[in-house]
Amino acid sequence: MTLKALKQAVWEANLRLVREGLVIETWGNASAVDREKGLVVIKPSGVPYDRMKPDDMVVVRLDTGETVEGRLRPSSDTPTHLVLYRAFAGIGGVVHTHSLYATAWAQACRPIPCYGTTQADYWFGEVPCTRAMKPAEIRTDYEANTGHVIVETYRGLDPLEHPAVLVASHGPFTWGRDVHEAVHNAVVLEFVARLASETLRVNPRVRPVGRPLLEKHFLRKHGPNAYYGQK
Amino acid sequence: MTLKALKQAVWEANLRLVREGLVIETWGNASAVDREKGLVVIKPSGVPYDRMKPDDMVVVRLDTGETVEGRLRPSSDTPTHLVLYRAFAGIGGVVHTHSLYATAWAQACRPIPCYGTTQADYWFGEVPCTRAMKPAEIRTDYEANTGHVIVETYRGLDPLEHPAVLVASHGPFTWGRDVHEAVHNAVVLEFVARLASETLRVNPRVRPVGRPLLEKHFLRKHGPNAYYGQK
Amino acid sequence: MTLKALKQAVWEANLRLVREGLVIETWGNASAVDREKGLVVIKPSGVPYDRMKPDDMVVVRLDTGETVEGRLRPSSDTPTHLVLYRAFAGIGGVVHTHSLYATAWAQACRPIPCYGTTQADYWFGEVPCTRAMKPAEIRTDYEANTGHVIVETYRGLDPLEHPAVLVASHGPFTWGRDVHEAVHNAVVLEFVARLASETLRVNPRVRPVGRPLLEKHFLRKHGPNAYYGQK
Amino acid sequence: MTLKALKQAVWEANLRLVREGLVIETWGNASAVDREKGLVVIKPSGVPYDRMKPDDMVVVRLDTGETVEGRLRPSSDTPTHLVLYRAFAGIGGVVHTHSLYATAWAQACRPIPCYGTTQADYWFGEVPCTRAMKPAEIRTDYEANTGHVIVETYRGLDPLEHPAVLVASHGPFTWGRDVHEAVHNAVVLEFVARLASETLRVNPRVRPVGRPLLEKHFLRKHGPNAYYGQK
Numbered sequence: 039m040t041l042k043a044l045k046q047a048v049w050e051a052n053l054r055l056v057r058e059g060l061v062i063e064t065w066g067n068a069s070a071v072d073r074e075k076g077l078v079v080i081k082p083s084g085v086p087y088d089r090m091k092p093d094d095m096v097v098v099r100l101d102t103g104e105t106v107e108g109r110l111r112p113s114s115d116t117p118t119h120l121v122l123y124r125a126f127a128g129i130g131g132v133v134h135t136h137s138l139y140a141t142a143w144a145q146a147c148r149p150i151p152c153y154g155t156t157q158a159d160y161w162f163g164e165v166p167c168t169r170a171m172k173p174a175e176i177r178t179d180y181e182a183n184t185g186h187v188i189v190e191t192y193r194g195l196d197p198l199e200h201p202a203v204l205v206a207s208h209g210p211f212t213w214g215r216d217v218h219e220a221v222h223n224a225v226v227l228e229f230v231a232r233l234a235s236e237t238l239r240v241n242p243r244v245r246p247v248g249r250p251l252l253e254k255h256f257l258r259k260h261g262p263n264a265y266y267g268q269k
Numbered sequence: 270m271t272l273k274a275l276k277q278a279v280w281e282a283n284l285r286l287v288r289e290g291l292v293i294e295t296w297g298n299a300s301a302v303d304r305e306k307g308l309v310v311i312k313p314s315g316v317p318y319d320r321m322k323p324d325d326m327v328v329v330r331l332d333t334g335e336t337v338e339g340r341l342r343p344s345s346d347t348p349t350h351l352v353l354y355r356a357f358a359g360i361g362g363v364v365h366t367h368s369l370y371a372t373a374w375a376q377a378c379r380p381i382p383c384y385g386t387t388q389a390d391y392w393f394g395e396v397p398c399t400r401a402m403k404p405a406e407i408r409t410d411y412e413a414n415t416g417h418v419i420v421e422t423y424r425g426l427d428p429l430e431h432p433a434v435l436v437a438s439h440g441p442f443t444w445g446r447d448v449h450e451a452v453h454n455a456v457v458l459e460f461v462a463r464l465a466s467e468t469l470r471v472n473p474r475v476r477p478v479g480r481p482l483l484e485k486h487f488l489r490k491h492g493p494n495a496y497y498g499q500k
Numbered sequence: 501m502t503l504k505a506l507k508q509a510v511w512e513a514n515l516r517l518v519r520e521g522l523v524i525e526t527w528g529n530a531s532a533v534d535r536e537k538g539l540v541v542i543k544p545s546g547v548p549y550d551r552m553k554p555d556d557m558v559v560v561r562l563d564t565g566e567t568v569e570g571r572l573r574p575s576s577d578t579p580t581h582l583v584l585y586r587a588f589a590g591i592g593g594v595v596h597t598h599s600l601y602a603t604a605w606a607q608a609c610r611p612i613p614c615y616g617t618t619q620a621d622y623w624f625g626e627v628p629c630t631r632a633m634k635p636a637e638i639r640t641d642y643e644a645n646t647g648h649v650i651v652e653t654y655r656g657l658d659p660l661e662h663p664a665v666l667v668a669s670h671g672p673f674t675w676g677r678d679v680h681e682a683v684h685n686a687v688v689l690e691f692v693a694r695l696a697s698e699t700l701r702v703n704p705r706v707r708p709v710g711r712p713l714l715e716k717h718f719l720r721k722h723g724p725n726a727y728y729g730q731k
Numbered sequence: 732m733t734l735k736a737l738k739q740a741v742w743e744a745n746l747r748l749v750r751e752g753l754v755i756e757t758w759g760n761a762s763a764v765d766r767e768k769g770l771v772v773i774k775p776s777g778v779p780y781d782r783m784k785p786d787d788m789v790v791v792r793l794d795t796g797e798t799v800e801g802r803l804r805p806s807s808d809t810p811t812h813l814v815l816y817r818a819f820a821g822i823g824g825v826v827h828t829h830s831l832y833a834t835a836w837a838q839a840c841r842p843i844p845c846y847g848t849t850q851a852d853y854w855f856g857e858v859p860c861t862r863a864m865k866p867a868e869i870r871t872d873y874e875a876n877t878g879h880v881i882v883e884t885y886r887g888l889d890p891l892e893h894p895a896v897l898v899a900s901h902g903p904f905t906w907g908r909d910v911h912e913a914v915h916n917a918v919v920l921e922f923v924a925r926l927a928s929e930t931l932r933v934n935p936r937v938r939p940v941g942r943p944l945l946e947k948h949f950l951r952k953h954g955p956n957a958y959y960g961q962k
Contacts, residue, residue: 062922063915064960065849084960114951114959136849142926145847146934154376155439156296156367173943180947207940208848222294229293233373235932239466241377247438250404254411258345266345267295267315385607385669387527387598453525460524464604470697472608478669481635485642489576497576498526498546616838616900618758618829684756691755695835701928703839709900712866716873720807728807729757729777 044070048079049092051217056087058225060137067113070131070217071123076100080119082110114181121185126197131217133224136209139231144204150230151246153237157230158247158255162199166191168206202227275301279310280323282448287318289456291368298344301362301448302354307331311350313341345412352416353444357428362448364455367440370462375435381461382477384468388461389478389486393430397422399437433458506532510541511554513679518549520687522599529575530595532679533585538562542581544572576643583647588659593679595686598671601693606666612692613708615699619692620709620717624661628653630668664689737763741772742785744910749780751918753830760806763824763910764816769793773812775803807874814878815906819890824910826917829902832924837897843923844939846930850923851940851948855892859884861899895920
């Protein structure tokens with residue numbers, strides 16, 4: 039994929055976040071990585087969506103974050119995206135939103151337990167939530183440290199088996215093999231977060247699903263023997 | 270009705286589920302049965318709704334599930350539909366969704382009590398919820414066993430007097446005399462599930478309606494002496 | 501106003517209920533009275549809204565309920581409307597819906613307390629809720645008895661100072677000086693019911709507003725010294 | 732800016748409140764001040780939004796409230812707006828709505844605690860709530876006293892660091908450097924109010940964010956060293 043095509047894909051991804059109701063005002067950003075070139079394409083900071091063009095996307099170096107192409111400043115969350123790309127080798131796109139229900143769980147500082155098959159079709163268990171960040175981590179290199187606290191949360195977890203995280207007191211980051219899948223996972227996360235809230239309301243003592251149902255649903259869509267969809 | 274007309278009806282039913290907001294992504298399926306021919310028409314698995322055509326509907330045998338017409342794989346939930354058609358003689362269409370509020374009750378593992386006349390107009394009492402499936406039922410023939418656990422839940426109940434069920438930790442299945450009515454019941458179920466949630470929020474100790482009100486409303490629409498609507 | 505114009509107004513009122521999201525399927529009805537002629541114009545029973553024409557409205561006698569004009573059967577709730585017109589001299593239009601939040605309060609069998617100025621602008625206090633109907637009232641003349649239990653609830657209340665009631669385990673009826681105002685009050689009621697639910701969620705121990713704020717808001721819009729709006 | 736341009740801006744602001752879903756019926760108003768001329772432009776009282784034209788905006792004197800231009804009566808809340816403009820030197824526009832979630836917190840008589848970075852990006856802490864008004868304040872000069880109780884609430888607070896207030900048992904007022912920003916803050920407030928409600932539902936014991944996160948987010952957007960957006 040050319041850099042031009044990647045800019046187009048990132049631009050479309052950012053606009054789809056608005057269309058899907060996940061982003062109001064300028065509160066969100068999507069990016070994609072080209073690992074061969076060592077470059078990341080990301081939304082500019084604080085620019086209204088309806089004026090943004092594909093060429094406004096900013097290209098930065100994966101290793102240093104230095105801007106390589108683009109007249110605008112990259113999203114203020116760029117350092118978080120870069121840390122995720124460096125740590126999670128299998129991901130090609132990252133999305134950050136303040137979508138209502140996912141952000142409510144993030145503000146509640148609670149992982150989303152897997153209460154049913156809708157979530158099990160996408161997450162191999164819960165949607166993790168980071169620990170609270172420490173004052174020193176907030177004061178200096180805040181955005182990079184946001185990435186580090188996410189990576190710390192994934193010790194022992196496969197990022198593609200839990201393709202979304204809640205940053206405590208902040209909001210969700212999602213990812214996927216490309217930026218299109220990262221947006222898709224942001225849409226699913228918002229539904230799953232709302233569904234978990236509504237479930238708790240009906241039965242505050244509900245328990246997460248057991249291992250057999252979790253394995254059945256995650257693996258029929260994602261495992262080597264997956265049988266959902268067309269071959 | 271010709272098989273071609275039935276494909277058209279099933280295709281329309283699947284699209285209406287999206288329009289009514291009951292299905293996002295590819296999370297739902299509708300089917301219809303032709304009992305004379307012994308055939309079931311069902312949505313293909315994992316195909317985006319906006320690309321789906323009437324001719325993409327898959328025709329399978331009611332007795333064996335074998336594909337008779339269609340280039341695509343049928344919905345992975347096909348075995349559940351077949352078990353329902355075999356067990357419930359009066360039904361002509363089946364719908365499965367992950368609609369938000371009905372799925373929340375399913376995840377809460379709770380039947381929806383009949384809190385008022387809106388539900389009593391369609392269900393002769395509660396919306397039943399299945400028991401949890403056992404690990405062995407999940408590991409082998411999961412989709413067929415989902416049908417069997419629904420049928421087990423209806424021992425002593427008339428499926429057309431309770432035209433929807435919640436599969437615990439999963440989501441709703443609805444049905445009707447044809448696929449159009451099955452979709453209609455999915456729309457009503459979602460409203461009734463949300464209404465029950467909002468009712469509980471206002472009064473957590475609310476009790477189901479008594480027998481006289483239940484009989485009055487269900488029977489004025491569905492009994493032999495029904496007087497709702499036009500003759 | 502001619503009978504033809506009244507049919508047009510009632511038809512428009514019924515369609516507006518759908519547009520405002522207060523009615524799904526065929527679950528609602530609006531009517532208007534012509535007190536000089538002693539006639540009531542009301543929606544036909546169970547007819548889909550998108551096929552309904554002004555001429556499908558049914559004209560019945562206010563005193564006996566006998567159909568005077570129209571090929572279709574009047575709404576099954578007609579006897580309730582007639583009882584209200586006979587008992588409440590000042591009203592010209594009646595609306596019945598199963599709108600989500602108002603119906604939730606009705607199912608919760610709770611009047612809606614006046615928690616703020618939004619409600620006080622329209623109701624001079626709470627939105628009343630009827631007592632539960634008795635089995636004998638349900639079994640015989642159910643719809644007329646629904647009207648009688650509403651009238652009983654208004655002993656000592658001015659219907660135009662509380663232009664909506666919740667029928668326990670059923671749903672809301674609203675009214676106004678004409679059918680347009682009855683629809684307007686149905687829209688406001690739904691908002692007020694939702695607002696009360698959301699208020700309770702934030703503060704379950706919230707108390708109704710005091711008399712001074714209630715009088716200020718109701719009377720600045722409705723009293724002889726009203727100063728809201730244009731002269 | 733000419734008075735004609737200010738009328739246009741105020742008219743647009745009022746219409747945007749409807750489009751954003753913050754105002755139903757005629758329940759809201761936006762105004763702007765021209766401090767050099769000592770004039771305030773405000774919406775007329777109780778006029779339907781779809782018939783309102785820029786020239787219907789009413790011009791009143793900032794000092795006395797006397798109408799200077801316009802055939803219609805100004806919003807009944809005009810005295811509240813005037814008190815705010817006189818007390819808060821830095822503001823150029825004021826908005827009042829009965830938007831659902833913000834009004835629910837106002838009716839609950841609770842300030843909105845800062846549960847996360849979404850709120851910290853706009854409010855340097857909580858969204859304040861006024862004390863209840865006293866009977867004498869309600870009976871005489873109610874609308875002006877509504878302004879005074881807001882001003883009392885801001886003793887020791889910078890209005891632009893907390894650009895919205897909840898009037899207890901009533902609803903929100905927001906403001907900004909101009910009327911466009913006041914509308915923007917009304918949109919953000921409604922989101923933040925809903926987000927706080929959803930957060931409480933997931934974790935009723937959630938605590939407000941600590942000082943470091945609050946400072947980081949508010950100041951990266953609003954402080955002298957702000958680095959969000961384009962330079």
